Amino acid sequence: MNVNFSEEELAFQEEVRQFLKEKYPKHIQEKVKNGLHIEKEDWVEWQKILYEKGWAAANWPVEYGGTGWTPTQKYIWANESAKHHVLEVMAFGMKMVAPVIYTYGNEEQKQRFLPDILQSNVWWCQGYSEPNAGSDLASLRTTAVREGDEYIVNGTKTWTTLGHYADWIFCLVRTGRPDEKNQTAISFLLIDMNTPGISVSPIITLDGRREVNEVHFENVRVPVENLIGQEGRGWTYAKLLLTHERTNIARVAHSKVRLESLKELAANTSNGGPALMDDPIFKKKVADIELDLLALEYTELRTLAAVSTGQAPGPESSILKIKGTEVAQALDELDVEIAGYYCLPFVKEQFEYGFEGEWVGPGNAANAAPTYYNHRKVSIYGGSNEIQKNIICKAVLGL
Amino acid sequence: MDFSYSEEQQMLRDSIAKFVNQDYDFDTRQKIVASEGGFSKENWKLFAELGWLMVPFKEEDGGLGGTAVDLVGLMEELGKGIVVEPIIPTVILGGGIIAEAGSAQQKEELLGTLMEGNLQLAFAFAEPQSRYNTADIATKAEKSGDSYKINGHKAVVLNANNADKIIVAVRTSGDQRDENGISLLIVDADAAGIEKRSYETVDGHQGADLYFKDVTVPAANLLGEEGKALSAIQNVVDRAALAVAAEAVGAMEVTYKKTVEYTKTRKQFGVPIAVFQALQHRMAEMFIEHEQAKSIMLMAAMQSDAAGGVDRKAISAAKARIGKAARLVGQEAVQLHGGIGVTDELDVGHYFKRLTTIQFIFGSTDWHTERFAGL
Numbered sequence: 001m002n003v004n005f006s007e008e009e010l011a012f013q014e015e016v017r018q019f020l021k022e023k024y025p026k027h028i029q030e031k032v033k034n035g036l037h038i039e040k041e042d043w044v045e046w047q048k049i050l051y052e053k054g055w056a057a058a059n060w061p062v063e064y065g066g067t068g069w070t071p072t073q074k075y076i077w078a079n080e081s082a083k084h085h086v087l088e089v090m091a092f093g094m095k096m097v098a099p100v101i102y103t104y105g106n107e108e109q110k111q112r113f114l115p116d117i118l119q120s121n122v123w124w125c126q127g128y129s130e131p132n133a134g135s136d137l138a139s140l141r142t143t144a145v146r147e148g149d150e151y152i153v154n155g156t157k158t159w160t161t162l163g164h165y166a167d168w169i170f171c172l173v174r175t176g177r178p179d180e181k182n183q184t185a186i187s188f189l190l191i192d193m194n195t196p197g198i199s200v201s202p203i204i205t206l207d208g209r210r211e212v213n214e215v216h217f218e219n220v221r222v223p224v225e226n227l228i229g230q231e232g233r234g235w236t237y238a239k240l241l242l243t244h245e246r247t248n249i250a251r252v253a254h255s256k257v258r259l260e261s262l263k264e265l266a267a268n269t270s271n272g273g274p275a276l277m278d279d280p281i282f283k284k285k286v287a288d289i290e291l292d293l294l295a296l297e298y299t300e301l302r303t304l305a306a307v308s309t310g311q312a313p314g315p316e317s318s319i320l321k322i323k324g325t326e327v328a329q330a331l332d333e334l335d336v337e338i339a340g341y342y343c344l345p346f347v348k349e350q351f352e353y354g355f356e357g358e359w360v361g362p363g364n365a366a367n368a369a370p371t372y373y374n375h376r377k378v379s380i381y382g383g384s385n386e387i388q389k390n391i392i393c394k395a396v397l398g399l
Numbered sequence: 400m401d402f403s404y405s406e407e408q409q410m411l412r413d414s415i416a417k418f419v420n421q422d423y424d425f426d427t428r429q430k431i432v433a434s435e436g437g438f439s440k441e442n443w444k445l446f447a448e449l450g451w452l453m454v455p456f457k458e459e460d461g462g463l464g465g466t467a468v469d470l471v472g473l474m475e476e477l478g479k480g481i482v483v484e485p486i487i488p489t490v491i492l493g494g495g496i497i498a499e500a501g502s503a504q505q506k507e508e509l510l511g512t513l514m515e516g517n518l519q520l521a522f523a524f525a526e527p528q529s530r531y532n533t534a535d536i537a538t539k540a541e542k543s544g545d546s547y548k549i550n551g552h553k554a555v556v557l558n559a560n561n562a563d564k565i566i567v568a569v570r571t572s573g574d575q576r577d578e579n580g581i582s583l584l585i586v587d588a589d590a591a592g593i594e595k596r597s598y599e600t601v602d603g604h605q606g607a608d609l610y611f612k613d614v615t616v617p618a619a620n621l622l623g624e625e626g627k628a629l630s631a632i633q634n635v636v637d638r639a640a641l642a643v644a645a646e647a648v649g650a651m652e653v654t655y656k657k658t659v660e661y662t663k664t665r666k667q668f669g670v671p672i673a674v675f676q677a678l679q680h681r682m683a684e685m686f687i688e689h690e691q692a693k694s695i696m697l698m699a700a701m702q703s704d705a706a707g708g709v710d711r712k713a714i715s716a717a718k719a720r721i722g723k724a725a726r727l728v729g730q731e732a733v734q735l736h737g738g739i740g741v742t743d744e745l746d747v748g749h750y751f752k753r754l755t756t757i758q759f760i761f762g763s764t765d766w767h768t769e770r771f772a773g774l
């Protein structure tokens with residue numbers, strides 16, 4: 001066991017730093033750093049720069065354009081990215097549908113879809129959840145009935161993150177009889193969002209923004225060649241994807257950077273005299289989060305090490321999801337606490353890039369509460385934290 | 400010992416409860432929040448007619464002689480509807496500070512109009528650097544001849560955009576955090592030299608940052624004795640702390656009950672999610688937190704009445720303990736609702752928002768915990 005970087009790793013770290021300094025667009029950095037509104041174009045622009053460098057897909061197999069990085073290199077990348085306030089790659093294409101396509105798709109599908117994902121030419125969204133199928137995803141009711149060379153899709157998907165940006169959606173649909181077991185009834189289907197019969201309506205979240213949508217399908221005709229793998233195998237494919245989703249969810253590097261800037265902010269916030277950071281109760285809260293985060297960092301490293309020796313990310317990834325989101329939410333709460341009375345103003349226009357007016361409150365205090373409200377989602381989505389505990393009980397503890 | 404409400408107290412509660420149930424459903428509230436000024440003038444008139452605006456004022460000031468027990472009754476019931484009409488800034492803070500520090504003439508001039516529903520107030524006490532230290536005042540008022548000239552920046556002044564008059568805590572002498580040398584001035588909201596940066600607040604209320612630049616105020620607008628305002632300010636802020644704590648108690652009751660109802664109707668895995676014991680225990684916790692919060696609210700109100708106004712230690716106990724409960728109940732309500740809990744369309748998210756901000760105004764949970772421990 002050894003936590004030091006080798007010569008090559010140090011050189012890689014230097015290369016990453018250099019690259020980010022030279023190539024990471026300043027306007028995107030400013031948006032991420034200050035919690036400003038991120039536009040679709042920002043993601044696309046950044047992802048194309050990563051593609052040019054050959055660093056778009058850290059987790060993909062090399063043959064499809066992956067970086068071939070070791071776990072340590074990924075760790076270095078994550079830390080340096082967080083320090084430079086790098087915009088995280090939009091997960092739906094890169095981290096969610098791509099692994100399914102390169103693992104279970106046919107040659108034609110790989111060639112058709114993967115390059116556009118890698119180059120960020122196409123925006124994907126995730127169509128799993130439905131109004132009556134949330135935690136119990138397998139009870140989904142959207143149907144795909146085969147008619148000649150097409151599936152006719154009917155139903156409603158919901159909570160579709162940034163679906164209003166999307167060109168394509170990957171869906172779990174029911175191809176079997178309504179009463180058939182999930183293992184044989186659910187299929188994985190890729191659908192062009194421009195197909196007639198699809199409509200997208202907004203859902204506004206607690207921070208007043210449009211981030212999620214409902215996507216309605218009315219007699220939507222989808223060519224059968226858009227089916228991944230075999231009919232009735234969708235549930236198996238999706239499960240693989242969910243574990244991928246969870247290993248990415250701890251966001252340790254990101255939380256570490258946030259913790260540092262939070263300490264600095266609290267050291268510069270007057271608590272009606274002395275600095276807030278010198279307040280014993282506040283200090284203890286910060287330390288408690290830091291302890292959780294340190295433990296989580298090493299839990300994540302242990303998991304990554306296991307994965308690199310060929311073991312699949314198992315139910316332990318549930319730990320990463322639960323603790324990662326708890327730490328993030330605790331940091332959100334401290335941001336609100338630091339803001340004090342300035343958690344109150346709700347000044348949306350202040351968080352658009354290029355806002356020239358006077359900011360209300362110190363730093364981005366006015367963004368603290370909306371962010372805190374919005375981030376309650378992280379313990380709900382990606383398999384809620386309750387569902388993660390159920391997984392641990394069943395799969396690890398044998399209960 | 401007696402924990403029953405008097406007949407009048409019960410009537411007051413009933414009439415507010417009736418209003419919230421019949422005239423203040425969630426959609427109505429959201430329309431009011433989005434309307435010009437962010438509150439309903441009609442409702443305000445109604446509150447005046449029903450005598451609610453008189454509750455906290457002494458009989459000799461023309462009020463109903465309301466006790467702290469009456470005050471928490473009023474606020475608890477309003478909290479059930481997360482009512483946004485500016486009771487806190489106009490009645491509790493603005494009216495409160497006039498009642499606390501004003502001369503007979505000032506009270507007569509202002510409180511009567513206020514109780515009739517024809518005066519909106521704001522109380523500018525906090526500053527960007529002050530946090531919860533009411534003595535930390537950098538805004539200066541210099542006296543020359545018959546007037547004061549105010550310069551400075553007041554932070555997050557609730558209802559400032561609607562107010563006819565603003566009561567401003569200023570420093571007339573001493574250093575920035577001296578306890579002496581703090582004074583109060585009544586300023587017309589449209590006085591020359593006041594720049595307002597108005598905004599709605601994250602919980603559906605209204606506020607503004609105020610920048611004073613050579614704002615001239617007649618010396619007659621001094622409220623109370625020059626340089627001696629601190630204890631009056633703290634009393635009023637403490638009463639506001641108790642008031643929002645009581646509001647939180649009402650909001651928590653609705654929030655936990657709505658959560659219980661929701662989990663009984665929301666089905667996943669073929670059963671109502673209320674069947675899962677993992678969730679049942681958490682709802683039991685929410686219920687316990689609400690009960691504990693209600694108890695400590697009544698404790699603080701009764702102790703304050705026994706002390707003849709404000710019992711700082713008891714109020715800190717209540718604000719801190721209720722803040723802790725509000726945090727748990729609000730967060731759990733959202734979590735147990737799942738995705739729908741983080742949407743703007745569902746009421747529960749808005750109760751959660753208000754239960755959050757209440758933790759950080761008029762002294763945060765930690766600030767009150769520390770004050771409690773130190774008193």
Ligand SMILES: Cc1cc2nc3c(=O)[nH]c(=O)nc-3n(C[C@H](O)[C@H](O)[C@H](O)COP(=O)(O)OP(=O)(O)OC[C@H]3O[C@@H](n4cnc5c(N)ncnc54)[C@H](O)[C@@H]3O)c2cc1C
Pocket residue numbers: 125126127128129131133134135136158159160161162212377380381382383384385386387390665667668672675677678734735736737738739741
């Ligand atoms: C902001 C946001 C973005 C999202 N983005 C997407 C997206 O892009 N694509 C997509 O497909 N989905 C998305 N989701 C949906 C998300 O995955 C679901 O919200 C999640 O699966 C929970 O489902 P639900 O909201 O229906 O809650 P429910 O399943 O109704 O759960 C309600 C509560 O009950 C608990 N619960 C349920 N079952 C059990 C049990 N057996 N034991 C104990 N507790 C239980 C839950 O943990 C939760 O606390 C998003 C959600 C949000 C909030």
